[in-house]
Amino acid sequence: MAKRRKKSHAWGAFLVFWTVLLLMLGCVVCFALYQYAAVYEQTRPEKTMDALMAEMSESDWRETLAATAGGVSEFEDARTLFDGYFDSAVAGKTLSYRRDLSRSDDTQTVFVVYAGRTRLGEVRLVPLREEIRFGFGRTQWQLDSITAEPLTDKLRGLTVQIDAPDGVTPILNGIALGTEKIADPAVELTDVSELEQRFTTSRLRMVRYEAGPLYGEITVSSAEGGEIAPIGDPENGVLRYVIMPTTTYSFRVQAPEGVEVSVCGAVLGEEQVTQRQSSIFRKLDDYLPDGGYQTLLYEYDGLYTQPEISAAYNGTSLTPMLSQDGTLVFFYPSDDNISIAMHEAAEGFFDAYMYYTSYKYNGAALNDLTNRILPDTELYSYVTHSYDAMIWASATEMNQKELRFDNFHRVGETCFTCTILYKADFTATQWHGTESYEREDGYQMVFIRQNGVWLAATMSAFE
Amino acid sequence: MDENVKKKKRRKKRKKHVFGRLLAFLGLTLLCVIVTLLGVVWVFEKGPSPTLTGIFCNTVRETSAIRWLSNIFLSDEELSQYILQSTEDMETEQVNTSLIHIAEARETAAANGEEQQPYLQVVDIAYGTCRGKLLIIREPKSVILGTSGRFGVDPGLQLTEMVAKYNGLAGTNAGGFIDNNGMGDGGTPTGMVLCEGEILYGDRYTNYNVIGLDGDGILHVGRMSGAEALENGMKYAVSFTTHDGIASSLIINGEVQTQNLGPGVNPRTAIGQRDDGTLLLLVLDGRSSKTLGATLENVVDIMLQYGAINAGNLDGGSSSVMVYGGEIINNCASVTGPRGIPTGFIVLREEDLHG
Numbered sequence: 081m082a083k084r085r086k087k088s089h090a091w092g093a094f095l096v097f098w099t100v101l102l103l104m105l106g107c108v109v110c111f112a113l114y115q116y117a118a119v120y121e122q123t124r125p126e127k128t129m130d131a132l133m134a135e136m137s138e139s140d141w142r143e144t145l146a147a148t149a150g151g152v153s154e155f156e157d158a159r160t161l162f163d164g165y166f167d168s169a170v171a172g173k174t175l176s177y178r179r180d181l182s183r184s185d186d187t188q189t190v191f192v193v194y195a196g197r198t199r200l201g202e203v204r205l206v207p208l209r210e211e212i213r214f215g216f217g218r219t220q221w222q223l224d225s226i227t228a229e230p231l232t233d234k235l236r237g238l239t240v241q242i243d244a245p246d247g248v249t250p251i252l253n254g255i256a257l258g259t260e261k262i263a264d265p266a267v268e269l270t271d272v273s274e275l276e277q278r279f280t281t282s283r284l285r286m287v288r289y290e291a292g293p294l295y296g297e298i299t300v301s302s303a304e305g306g307e308i309a310p311i312g313d314p315e316n317g318v319l320r321y322v323i324m325p326t327t328t329y330s331f332r333v334q335a336p337e338g339v340e341v342s343v344c345g346a347v348l349g350e351e352q353v354t355q356r357q358s359s360i361f362r363k364l365d366d367y368l369p370d371g372g373y374q375t376l377l378y379e380y381d382g383l384y385t386q387p388e389i390s391a392a393y394n395g396t397s398l399t400p401m402l403s404q405d406g407t408l409v410f411f412y413p414s415d416d417n418i419s420i421a422m423h424e425a426a427e428g429f430f431d432a433y434m435y436y437t438s439y440k441y442n443g444a445a446l447n448d449l450t451n452r453i454l455p456d457t458e459l460y461s462y463v464t465h466s467y468d469a470m471i472w473a474s475a476t477e478m479n480q481k482e483l484r485f486d487n488f489h490r491v492g493e494t495c496f497t498c499t500i501l502y503k504a505d506f507t508a509t510q511w512h513g514t515e516s517y518e519r520e521d522g523y524q525m526v527f528i529r530q531n532g533v534w535l536a537a538t539m540s541a542f543e
Numbered sequence: 544m545d546e547n548v549k550k551k552k553r554r555k556k557r558k559k560h561v562f563g564r565l566l567a568f569l570g571l572t573l574l575c576v577i578v579t580l581l582g583v584v585w586v587f588e589k590g591p592s593p594t595l596t597g598i599f600c601n602t603v604r605e606t607s608a609i610r611w612l613s614n615i616f617l618s619d620e621e622l623s624q625y626i627l628q629s630t631e632d633m634e635t636e637q638v639n640t641s642l643i644h645i646a647e648a649r650e651t652a653a654a655n656g657e658e659q660q661p662y663l664q665v666v667d668i669a670y671g672t673c674r675g676k677l678l679i680i681r682e683p684k685s686v687i688l689g690t691s692g693r694f695g696v697d698p699g700l701q702l703t704e705m706v707a708k709y710n711g712l713a714g715t716n717a718g719g720f721i722d723n724n725g726m727g728d729g730g731t732p733t734g735m736v737l738c739e740g741e742i743l744y745g746d747r748y749t750n751y752n753v754i755g756l757d758g759d760g761i762l763h764v765g766r767m768s769g770a771e772a773l774e775n776g777m778k779y780a781v782s783f784t785t786h787d788g789i790a791s792s793l794i795i796n797g798e799v800q801t802q803n804l805g806p807g808v809n810p811r812t813a814i815g816q817r818d819d820g821t822l823l824l825l826v827l828d829g830r831s832s833k834t835l836g837a838t839l840e841n842v843v844d845i846m847l848q849y850g851a852i853n854a855g856n857l858d859g860g861s862s863s864v865m866v867y868g869g870e871i872i873n874n875c876a877s878v879t880g881p882r883g884i885p886t887g888f889i890v891l892r893e894e895d896l897h898g
Contacts, residue, residue, distance in 0.1 A: 091564060099571045106579030113586045121592035176801070181671040181844055194801070 123211045123218035125189040129177050129203065132223060141175065141193070142166050145201045145228035152231060153292060155253040161231055161296045169198040177203065189221055201228040237293025238314050242300055243267055243286040244323040250289055251301045263290035269384055271311070271322055275352065276383055280345030284325065284385040293317070330381040333389055335410035337374045339398065341391045343383075354379040360497070360526050360538045363458060367528045367537065372491055377407075401499075401522065403542050411487035411499060411524075418488040418496050425527060425534035426485050428452060430500050433539075436463070438476045454528050454535040477507040494529040495537075581615070588616040594806075597625040601807030602836070605785055606860050607722040627805045629788030631752050634766035636795045637775075638853050643761045645683065645820030660821070662893045663712060665867055668827065670845050673837040675811075675827035676865050676873050677849065678713055678890065683760025683820045685896045688717060688737075688779035689889040691730060694744045699729020699883030706866045711889035713867040715812050715824045718754075718781025718886045719858040729862075729883030734782030735769055736886055742769045744885075745782070752790045754814060754855035755780025762816035764792045764855035781886050783857055793843050794854040803856070804843060808836040810863035810876045814888060815851030823849055824888060826865040830876040858884075 121127065136144070142163070149162035173196035180202075183190040189205040205221040212218075242250040242257065250257045266285040276283070300321045301307045311320040333348070335341050337356075341348045353376050361372030380387075391398040391410040400408040432449040446467050453460045480502055487499040501522040508515045526538035587599040600613040604626060613622055664679040680686055689709050691700040699720060706714040719733040735745030737755060745751060747769040754764050757776040772780050783791040785805070792800045793813060810829035816822050825845060829836025839856060846854040861877035862884055875881050 095567060095571060098568070099575060102572060102575030103578065106575055106582055109579055110582035110586055113583055114590055117586055117590040117592035117595050121594055124594055126594070178801070178840060181841065182848060184671075 119211055119218050123220050125179065125184075125191070125205050125221045128205055128221045128223065129191050132203065133175065133177065138170060138175070141200065144226050148201070148226070149228040149231055152295060155255055155291060156294055156296050158231065161235065162228065164296060165231060165235060166195075166200070169200060170195040173198075175200070186219070188224070199229045199234065201226060231295055232293070235295035237295050237317065238298065238319045239290060239292040239317055240294055240298055240300070240321065241318050242289045242291075242321045242323065243269065244289065244302065245325040246285070246287050248302050248304060248323055248325075250321070250323055251303065252289075252291055253294075253297075253299055256303070257289045257291060261289045261291050262287055264288040269322070269325075271324070272384055273382065275343065275346055275348075275380065276385060278346035279343070279385055282344050282385060282388060286322070325384045327384075328381070329383040329386050331378070331383070331387045331389055332405070332407040333378040333391075333400075333410070334403075334407050335376055335378070335391055335398075336412055337376055339391050339393045339410055339412065341378055341389065341410065343380070343387045343389050344385060348378050352378045352380050360524055360540050361491075362538070364495075364526065364528065364537055367454070367530070368492060368495055370492055372495070372497075372526070401501075401542070409542065412489035412497075414486050414488045414498075415490060416488075418490050419485070419498075422488055422496055422498065422527065422534060423485055425452075426488075426498050426500065426525060429525070429527075429536045430483070430485075430502075434478060434480070434504075438478050452536055454530060454537040457537050459536060459539050476509070478504050480504045491526075495526065496534075497524065497526050499524050584612060585616050588613070593625070597806045598808055600625045601627070601805045602809055604787055605805075605807045605809050607727070607786070610786060626787055627789050627802075630790045630802050631766070631784045631788045632750070633802070634752065634790050634792060636792070636798070636800075637765045637767070638761070638763045639796045640757070640759075640761050640763075642796055642852060643816065643818055643820055645760060663890060665713075665872065666849075668825070668845060670837075670841060670848070672834055673827050673841050673845070674834045674874075675825065675837070676867075677826075677845070678715070678822075678824040678865070678867070679849070680822040680824065680890055682893075682896060683756065683762070683816065683822045685891045685893070686756060686760070686779075686822055686824075687889050687891060688755070688781065689714065689887045690736065690738055690743065691883065691885045694736065694885060695731045697730055699727075699885050701881045701883055702864045702866045702887050703869060703871060703881065705884070705887045706889055707869065709889045710892065710895060711866075712892045713824075713865070713890040714887045715814075715826055715857070715865045716862045716884045716886075717812075717857050717888050719783045720862075720885045729885055732781070732885040734784070735772070735780065737769070737772055737777055737780040740773065740778050742773070745769055747773070751782035752784050752792065753777070753780050753782050754791055754857060760820060760822075762814065762822065762853050762855070764795060764853055766790065766792075779888075781857070783855075791856045792854075793839060793856050794846060794851055797852045799843050799847070804839040806838055806840075808838055809859050810861070811837050811839070811842050811859040812857040812863045812865075813842045813846065813854055814857060815846040815849070815854030817850040818852050821850075823851055823854070824865070824890070826863050826873045828863070828874040828876065830861075831874055833874070836876075857888075 146159055146162045150158050152158045152161060175193060175195055177191045177193045180190040180192050191203045193200045193203060203226050204224045206224040208220040208222040211220050240252060244250045265287055267288045269284050269286050298319065299307055302323045304326060308321050308323060311322055331343060333341050355377035356374045358372050358374045361368060389408055393413050396413045398410045398413055400410050403409055429452040432452055436445040436449045449463055450460065453463060481504060483502040485498055485500055488496060490496045499522060503518065503520045505516065505518050522542040524540045525536060527534045528537040588596055600622060603612045604610045660681050662681050666677040666679060668675040668677050687709065689705045691697060691705065702714055702716055718736060720729050721727050721731040721733060732744050735751045735753065736743045750766055750768050753767050753772050755772065755777045756762055756779045758778045763775055763777055789805055790803050792803055794800065808829065811827040813825045814822065823846060825842065827837040827842065828834050842856065862882055864871055864875050864881055865873045871881060
């Protein structure tokens with residue numbers, strides 16, 4: 081009995097020992113874990129970050145990060161840009177951080193600092209010392225550097241493209257663009273009229289400047305003018321500006337119908353015709369059953385390219401005359417056959433006309449002239465009525481210097497047109513003295529054949 | 544009473560005696576282990592490291608079977624300091640589909656003479672202590688949502704079975720399921736299941752934290768009703784929130800949804816998409832000696848590292864599983880083997896996609 085009780089006591093003692101042993105082991109485990117937890121908490125890089133976040137105010141972050149912000153072009157101020165970015169990112173938001181595990185290891189821990197969901201910058205921690213407790217060693221961390229997010233990654237950068245006429249210097253954010261910013265020395269000006277877009281032989285070329293990327297406010301101006309607005313919204317990260325040329329050109333061209341008039345290779349069409357006239361054939365309907373031809377006036381203003389005007393008729397290029405008002409006047413090309421055949425008629429008329437207009441009070445001169453003019457025409461009336469005025473005119477001597485008959489053109493079987501150009505020195509003798517002058521005139525003539533004789537029907541002076 | 548009967552009684556008494564002693568030994572041992580474990584839990588919950596408390600509480604609260612552990616030494620009020628507040632009703636941001644250029648990216652790459660990326664890549668992930676696998680899927684339309692069968696009637700399918708059911712090449716688990724105390728059979732989903740443009744589970748009017756793909760293969764993550772999901776053209780979708788109501792959105796339009804990133808460490812499954820349409824299916828292991836698991840922050844980091852601009856968190860823990868070539872290729876955390884699940888994202892074979 082005593083033996084059994086002894087055995088029972090031994091078992092009880094074992095159980096107590098076992099339990100105490102297990103509990104002690106448990107305590108050791110818990111204690112070790114407690115110690116590890118303490119070291120873990122103390123050495124967390126986040127603890128250093130928490131201290132940093134508590135220590136630094138918003139303005140401290142601004143100053144610290146701004147000091148490392150850069151990477152912008154000479155046309156912008158990094159600090160101003162950073163302040164703008166910081167203000168918009170931080171407004172009403174709390175600063176937080178997240179560890180960047182991909183860049184963290186035993187030698188460094190990298191945290192990304194956020195304002196709301198926007199990255200502001202990075203904090204780099206490096207080991208300070210080893211914290212050992214209960215055999216658990218963990219690294220304590222200290223601040224190494226704080227760097228701002230590159231503004232170039234965070235802000236929307238725009239490349240500024242400015243097309244300017246050669247010789248005009250664009251000014252970007254107050255800084256004149258130098259030649260090193262020229263991206264293309266000869267680009268076409270696209271914002272031009274439909275006519276100018278069709279120019280092929282010559283077209284105004286602009287100098288294209290490129291700068292950027294720019295992340296903040298953009299102002300573009302030229303030395304000659306004020307601020308310039310961009311052409312629409314940015315496309316593919318490029319914001320375009322065009323400094324339009326201040327010089328514009330115009331032209332005024334007169335040519336008979338059927339003559340193809342071109343400006344810098346672009347053929348003029350109905351859109352450019354401002355007037356159609358057939359005045360030289362006025363009141364000649366009885367002699368011209370098919371009518372005469374019309375003369376078209378082409379006018380255009382606001383070209384940026386200096387116009388180079390040419391004309392051709394049935395493949396023959398024409399040479400223009402320049403009228404006193406600057407109109408380029410084209411005629412049909414001279415038909416050599418008609419020129420030879422009709423030259424005499426034209427010359428005969430003009431000689432008679434010049435003789436008459438030398439203010440010789442001479443009925444024979446008048447008769448000679450009117451015999452060469454188609455009766456019942458305005459020209460005929462003009463000449464005959466002028467006779468009464470001749471009495472008061474001075475006697476005039478005339479020496480022709482250059483007389484040219486040109487542009488002979490047949491209009492039907494009984495009509496041709498031509499031009500007469502001349503230069504002459506005049507000496508007019510009046511009661512108060514003598515006056516000499518030079519005249520340069522030109523006429524467009526219409527001749528009609530009547531009864532086998534070519535008679536002048538219209539005499540239209542060039543302006 | 545004869546001698547034999549006495550002997551038998553003595554033997555029986557001795558047997559009882561030995562059994563009693565063994566029982567006492569085992570009982571006391573178990574008691575000591577429980578006390579030790581309670582001590583460990585106490586250190587985690589009341590110990591010197593609030594960080595560990597946060598990790599511990601969030602980790603166990605994400606796990607159906609042991610979420611009660613977080614309340615052993617902490618009152619609800621104390622606990623609320625460590626766990627994230629529910630965000631499921633706070634989500635307003637929606638995926639901007641114009642940021643995804645599937646065809647454009649392919650055409651640009653082809654025009655630049657770039658080699659086309661493989662149809663499917665399996666990448667080993669090692670990020671910090673996280674380990675897992677990532678599927679990079681070139682054609683977003685090659686991913687469909689697989690379902691186990693009749694929800695609430697049939698038990699869930701293991702992912703290998705589900706991938707085989709759809710003759711898929713690979714897959715991961717997808718949405719959550721009812722799993723009371725970790726005993727669910729995976730046959731009844733939680734939230735909404737939308738398949739082939741039809742709501743198979745859930746309704747049109749309730750708001751869900753949706754993760755799914757539209758008809759163009761664009762990934763959508765965010766809060767929306769079933770009707771809104773259909774209006775968005777979604778073809779396949781599941782919904783998922785944690786037990787504490789943390790929304791599933793991780794990245795929307797390139798913005799990290801930090802409010803949804805708790806510190807809990809668990810096995811994870813997530814889906815993401817690059818701006819060229821490439822889909823990313825990620826499974827991270829956990830609850831093993833190799834890796835405890837990953838935080839959602841880790842998941843976001845990996846997704847960002849691989850170029851995701853939208854990403855959502857799927858059901859994790861012991862459900863996290865990835866299948867490729869008919870086999871499970873990650874270390875499934877479930878002690879009883881792969882679990883039955885109601886839904887999974889299945890990558891179809893290239894020949895089936897074009898055929």
